[in-house]
Amino acid sequence: MSEQEQWQLDGSAPELYERYLVPAITSVWAADLIDRANLPSGARVLDIACGTGAVTRRAADRMQSGRVVGLDFNSGMLGVARSVASAGVTIEWCEGSAVDLPFENASFDLVLCQLGLQFFPDRPRALAEMKRVLSPAGRVALSVYSSIERTSAAYAFVQALDRHLGPESSKIKRAEHIFDKPDALSGIMIEAGFVDVVVETVVKIIRFPSVFEYVRFQLTATPMASLVSSRSDVERERVVGAVADHAQSLLEPEMLRDGRLSFSQEAYVATALCGP
Numbered sequence: 001m002s003e004q005e006q007w008q009l010d011g012s013a014p015e016l017y018e019r020y021l022v023p024a025i026t027s028v029w030a031a032d033l034i035d036r037a038n039l040p041s042g043a044r045v046l047d048i049a050c051g052t053g054a055v056t057r058r059a060a061d062r063m064q065s066g067r068v069v070g071l072d073f074n075s076g077m078l079g080v081a082r083s084v085a086s087a088g089v090t091i092e093w094c095e096g097s098a099v100d101l102p103f104e105n106a107s108f109d110l111v112l113c114q115l116g117l118q119f120f121p122d123r124p125r126a127l128a129e130m131k132r133v134l135s136p137a138g139r140v141a142l143s144v145y146s147s148i149e150r151t152s153a154a155y156a157f158v159q160a161l162d163r164h165l166g167p168e169s170s171k172i173k174r175a176e177h178i179f180d181k182p183d184a185l186s187g188i189m190i191e192a193g194f195v196d197v198v199v200e201t202v203v204k205i206i207r208f209p210s211v212f213e214y215v216r217f218q219l220t221a222t223p224m225a226s227l228v229s230s231r232s233d234v235e236r237e238r239v240v241g242a243v244a245d246h247a248q249s250l251l252e253p254e255m256l257r258d259g260r261l262s263f264s265q266e267a268y269v270a271t272a273l274c275g276p
Contacts, residue, residue: 014076016221018052018084024217026114028204029143029267030054033114034062036200036271037141042066043109046133048098048126049073049116053081053091059112060088069108071096098126106135113142115267118178127192134274140194144185146201146266148177152251153206153263157215160246164239165227172223185268195275202269208261211251215244 033055039045042065047056050070060068069092072078078093096102098113099122111130120126130140148155154177158170179185182199189197208214219228219240228236248256255263 013221013225014052014074014080016217017077018080020213020217021221022052022054024208025206025265026051026054028206029114030058032202032204033112033141033143033269034058036269037110037112037139039063040109044107044135045069045110045112046071046101046103046108048101048111048113048130049119050081050093051077051116053084053086053093055112055114056081056091057084057086057088060086060091063089065089067108068092069094069103071098071101073097099129101129101133103133105132106138107133109135109138111138111140111142113140115143115145115176117142118144118176123188124192127189127194131193131274136274136276138274139271140189140274141269141271143202143267143269144179145177146268147180148174150266151177151263152255153211153214153247153261154265156247156250157218157243159250160215160243161224161227163246164242169224169227173218179268182268185270189270189272193275194272197270197272199268199270201266203264203266206263206265210244210259211248211256211261212240212244214261215247216240219243 039059039062044067045059047059047070050056050072053070056068056070066089068089070081071094075095078095082093098120111134117123117126148158158173161170182201186197186199218224228239255261
């Protein structure tokens with residue numbers, strides 16, 4: 001199974017993702033990315049790996065005119081994206097692959113990609129495709145998570161997963177964190193031909209009602225749901241509880257106040273010009 005295929009969510013997972021993980025995590029990073037993107041007036045904007053549309057809608061809401069397209073490989077995510085209203089320009093939702101974008105050369109002024117590059121089966125080709133569809137004066141703004149050890153809750157979670165569900169169970173979660181340093185991101189972007197590449201290390205505070213809820217939504221609203229999908233409801237809750245208890249034992253006490261989970265999450269956020 002390719003990295004991209006792992007992010008095909010079935011059943012209620014896309015709805016759960018939009019309802020719980022977007023407010024807690026995705027929207028936090030979406031606001032940051034849009035702020036750094038400096039949306040041009042009347043721009044043609046493409047959001048790649050748009051998921052349920054957190055970044056796409058923020059871009060559309062800030063624009064009075066222009067074109068906004070959200071593209072994703074996952075039909076379930078796009079189904080949810082289409083169901084959520086936007087107050088800005090009309091959004092075009094498109095199902096397609098990041099490594100074979102269904103657009104003409106120089107079709108966009110700005111390409112956005114939030115926390116998606118790490119999952120593409122051919123990252124250099126995906127970046128080349130971003131560059132191809134940008135106008136010569138166009139810009140890209142994208143983000144990726146840093147090393148998993150630098151986000152303590154995620155690191156505790158994968159250790160607990162490996163303990164309770166086997167050493168391969170955390171593979172999908174660990175794949176979110178393959179960029180271990182800023183130079184790894186800037187280097188691949190420069191190789192793709194982007195210029196004036198700037199990569200910043202950004203930290204956001206992420207909050208969940210409890211460690212149990214954090215683990216539960218990781219195991220129901222992401223591709224990791226496949227780890228417990230064949231179990232009964234009772235057995236799933238038992239597994240979630242066991243993983244959550246183990247993860248919580250690995251966390252610092254200051255991350256847990258009144259039962260609530262609060263942790264720092266680190267990402268690399270890059271901006272660049274298309275170049276010649």
